[in-house]
Amino acid sequence: MTPAISVSKLSKHYKVPEREGGMKAAVASLFNRKYRTVKAVDDISFSIEPGEIVGFLGPNGAGKTTTLKVLSGLLHPTEGMVNVIGYEPTKRSHDYLRQVALVMGNRNQLSWDLPAIDSFELQRAIYSIPASEFKKTRDDFIDLLELKDLVNKPIRNLSLGERMKMEIVGALLHRPKVLFLDEPTIGLDVTMQRRIRAFIKEYNQRWGATVLLTSHYMADVEALCKRVIVIHHGQTLFDGELSRLVTQFSSFKTLGVTLPNPEADLSQYGEVLTRDGARVTLRVAKSKTSQVTANLLSDLQVDDLTVEDTPIDDVIDSVFTSTEEAK
Amino acid sequence: MKRYIDFYLASMKISILEQIQYSVANYFYMIGMITEPVIYLVVWTTIAKQQGGSAGGYTVGAFAAYYIIWTLVRNMNIVFTPYGWEWRIREGRLSMELMRPIHPIHGDVAFFAGWKFVVILLWLPLAAILSWIFRPTFDIRWMEVIVFALAIWGAYLIRTMLLSLLGMITFWTTRVSAIFELYFGLELILSGRLVPMTIMPAWVQSLSNYLPFKWTFFFPIEVLVGNMTDAQLWSGICMQALWVGSGILILNLIWGFAIKQYSAVGG
Missing domain, CATH: 3.30.70.1150 (ACT-like. Chain A, domain 2)
Incomplete structure (x- = not known):
């Protein structure tokens, strides 16, 4: 089977300016600016089969979000090859963008001042979703996440967890084949985390979507992912079944x-x-x-x-x- | 094409709904905005009166007409600013917009276009009050009304292209306020925003012919206030179209480089 996501020797390096503290160093940096290369991702390779849910783990600054951004086409890799459902993400073709979604736990894309039901209409237009399919998917998602009483309230009047559920609905209305989830449950209470997890699982099973998930909540990973990829300092430390991680490292x-x-x-x-x-x-x-x-x-x-x-x-x-x- | 029309309509609807949520705030914003032209108007009508009723070929009534139309053109000229670009990169909103299968600039154009419909409605009573106070003189033909209706949207698109190009500098550096201020200074002098271009020195008028600024302020105002022939009116629209077309070409070219530079710093 062709992998849904294939990453080979991926590196993403940034050149960042640096100087010592103090006035003297500040003035000197005007004439002789020094740079340091930061290896956010350094030579990682992996592949993910269609329909798999994989946990992408690592401490802050490990390179998880950078990798997700490369996979979603936001960042150009410094080196290496990336292929997602047959597309090269950096080309950012509209066909590709119609089949993927990036959900970031602390980012909003729905209008703050309007009820989500209005913003969902905009999503329909952006992704050219046929009206009947849109209505069915929207209503299904609203039922699954128990949002019926909330979709007509302005987003600003919702709690953090309710807003996150709306964001997830908005992001998945076009039924993407690949989901990049970056800390989707961050800051949410336990009940809300559980709801969102259940929804992701249901979405994966119903549509056969491939999911790459980063989370600092191990409960998310345990509930959703059989397989995990652990990275640290931009390099892969472990790639395999979650149970094997426990056996190997504990x-x-x-x-x-x-x-x-x-x-x-x-x-x-x-x-x-x-x-x-x-x-x-x-x-x-x-x-x-x-x-x-x-x-x-x-x-x-x-x-x-x-x-x-x-x-x-x-x-x-x-x-x-x-x-x-x-x- | 159908896809874009659907997107524009949906996006404009969202924008209108959002503006309706804050209609009172919008009204106060517009009232605040008329301070600038009212100052210009008072200064120039005073000068005109002291010079026997006209200055630089503009009568007191013509100045009133110029600056009242100015208020509408200024509102039509409000677009997503370079400061907005800074903000959306820093806040990570651009990353979310880049994930959509539609260029973010379509989103900007559609959103602000929707906003304009609310602005025009809010402008009508303000224009009536200003007219009652300052007594403008108009001699308007139907052709001028038609061309004006096109010219204000042409002005909007030219300014969108210009400020988007400036905003895209933020792909390379997120601190470019000084460049923006320089742009706004040039625009003030070379667009007809400060005074009608015909009052400016000859060399400024010549210079403005080679730049896009006057097509965003002076031209649409003059369509209603001046006495242009039909040929002049339509050649003005063609010039606007030329600037819009050039803007789209340059924008696409720079976008290709800019997007490779994007570091998604804000998320």
């Missing part, structure tokens, strides 16, 4: 123990992470999990015991930390 398990005696010292069993009343969480080496579990049950009176993989946030954190330490 050598610990988390044990939750509830004891009738909250004062018990558990430090001999593992690293005590938290203590909340009678509930204690321990970090234990994966290889010792069975032994420690058996010891806990035999040595102490235990009301409840759970064994879990390390939370994905901690795994990702350990990936970035280990890379920093290796430098």
Whole structure:
């Protein structure tokens, strides 16, 4: 099968002016300006199959948004080849732009002063969506995101989460085949995040759309993505199944123990992470999990015991930390 | 073509709806805007009266007519400014516009065109009040009305091209206010915005013939206020068309370079 997204040896470098602080350096920079090359993305390659949802992870400044902007045709790569559904994004052909969407969590494109229902009409005209198809898609999306009572209110009167839902509807009315989602749930409460996640999943299943998602909320990634690509300092650290990321980068398990005696010292069993009343969480080496579990049950009176993989946030954190330490 | 007509109509509708939301604010904005021509008008009518009833070939009534029509032409000339370009790049809005399968400048032209329809409606009572106070003299023919209706849109398009070209400098640097101020200074002198071009020194008038500015202010006003022949009226429209066409060509050429330079700094 031809990949929906294919990226080969992509690099995006910026030349940025720099100078030291102070008046002397400011005056000197007028005559002798110095530049530094920033490698926002440095030689990354990957491909994504049609219909896949892939999480694109990395700390701030890792190069995630730059990559999304190259893929969506906003930025020209310094080097490398990019192909999305058979198009070269930098050519920005109208046919290509009609089949993709870039949703940025903190950017609005709907009119602030008007009800979303008016702005959706503009989207229809921009993408030349046939009237019947437009009405059906719009009404479906409104139902899916439970927006019926809100579409006639001016956008400025909506909450952040409600606005984000409207933005997503506006961005997807033309039923794009490829979605680039940059922090689509940023700043939203848990319920709203869950709604948006469910909607993205539904959209992916219903239309077979390919989705590349960046998010700092691991709940988004866990709920939507089987596969993740982790980048740091513009380079790929990991590309594979989310479960393999946990296996590969986490050598610990988390044990939750509830004891009738909250004062018990558990430090001999593992690293005590938290203590909340009678509930204690321990970090234990994966290889010792069975032994420690058996010891806990035999040595102490235990009301409840759970064994879990390390939370994905901690795994990702350990990936970035280990890379920093290796430098 | 049908696609563009549909887009223009939808975009103009959105613009009109937005302006209606803020009709009171718009009205105060327009009232504020007439301060400038009223100052020019008072100064020139005073000079004209002191010189026996006319100055530079304009009677007191002709000055009143010039500056009252000026208020409409000025409003028609409001376009997306270079400051707006700075703002939309910094705020990341241009990135969202570039994701659409339609050139962002079509969006600008359509949005401000919709705004003009509201402006014209709001202008009518203001023009009536100004006419009642300053007693303009008009001698208008039907042909002049038809040409004026075209010329104000020609002026709008020429100024859109000019300011879009200036605005596109922000693809290379986001701090270009000084260049914009220089442009506005030149426009003030060479367009007929400050005074009718016929009052300007001969060399300024000659210079203005080779530049687009006078076709955005002086020409549309003179269509109604002056005494041009039909041939002069239509050759003026042709000149406007020429400037619009040249603007589109240059804009497309520079856009090709600019878009490669775009760094999407604001998002």
